[in-house]
Amino acid sequence: MLKRTVTKWAFKAHGWLGLAAGIFFLLFGLTGSILMFRTELDRKIHPELHELAVGRKTAPVDQIYRHLAVRYPNLKKIVLHDFPVNSRDSYEFMIYKNQQGETEGYLYFVFVDPYTGKILHEGNYSAFSPSFFRWLYQFHYSLQLGMPGKLFSGIVGLVMVLSLITGLIIYRKHFWDALRFKNVLNFKNQRTAVSSLHRVIGVWAMVFNLILFFTGFWMNMDFFMPSGWKINPPIVNQTVAANMDLVIDQSKKIKGFSPIAVTMPTVS
Structure with a gap:
């Protein structure tokens, strides 16, 4: 019962966290790619x-x-x-x-x-x-x-890390299967196709995204403390x-x- 409740809560949080940070994920990804x-x-x-x-x-x-x-x-x-x-x-x-x-x-x-x-x-x-x-x-x-922007970027990084953690809770049973591409892709209809692709791509990208967004949060961590705003x-x-x-x-x-x-x- 507890596991079901946690999974249900994680599913809702995962959706809202992904939606909140998704546009900035795309923005930072695009600008970062250009800067490369x-x-x-x-x-x-x-x-x-x-x-x-x-x-x-x-x-x-x-x-x-x-x-x-x-x-x-x-x-x-x-x-x-x-x-x-x-x-x-x-x-x-x-x-x-x-x-x-x-x-x-x-x-x-x-x-x-x-x-x-x-x-x-x-x-x-x-x-x-x-x-x-x-x-x-x-x-x-x-x-x-300036400083508010760095704080905001750190918050986006933290939100994406939380999104990854909630995603891991949701798909914990399918994690190993997704890594092996075993019985996870379902193209029965558009909804299941998108869901299964999201699961596979999300699992494979999890480590990379965790490193990417945690380091983004860590780089701006000083602005979560009063000392970071000192003039x-x-x-x-x-x-x-x-x-x-x-x-x-x-x-x-x-x-x-x-x-x-x-x-x-x-x-x-």
């Missing part, structure tokens, strides 16, 4: 940033880092996000501003010519026009709503004494290690 190919698409759309004239000597990354620390005040950090993939490509930096409002856009991008050190293109991730893919990046993580006072940027070019060169000498990004602090 951001680099390739960006190079096709903006050749002026990735087909540069080759110079005789490259500008020091350390010099660019210190220039950006002056150009952009009140920062949390500067990240060399993308190294040039060839001799004609540019550097891309991510600028993390010290957020002064709950909905304020805090991410900026800067493209720099590796030979001249000249800024080629810069803008806010919150603005649609300078770079659609960077706008989409921030939309994917926070719906362009820090403005700060004066500080740079480290270490030479960034030397740091990068030394890291490349480590066997089996290839640096893909460098975080450059602006606070002591």
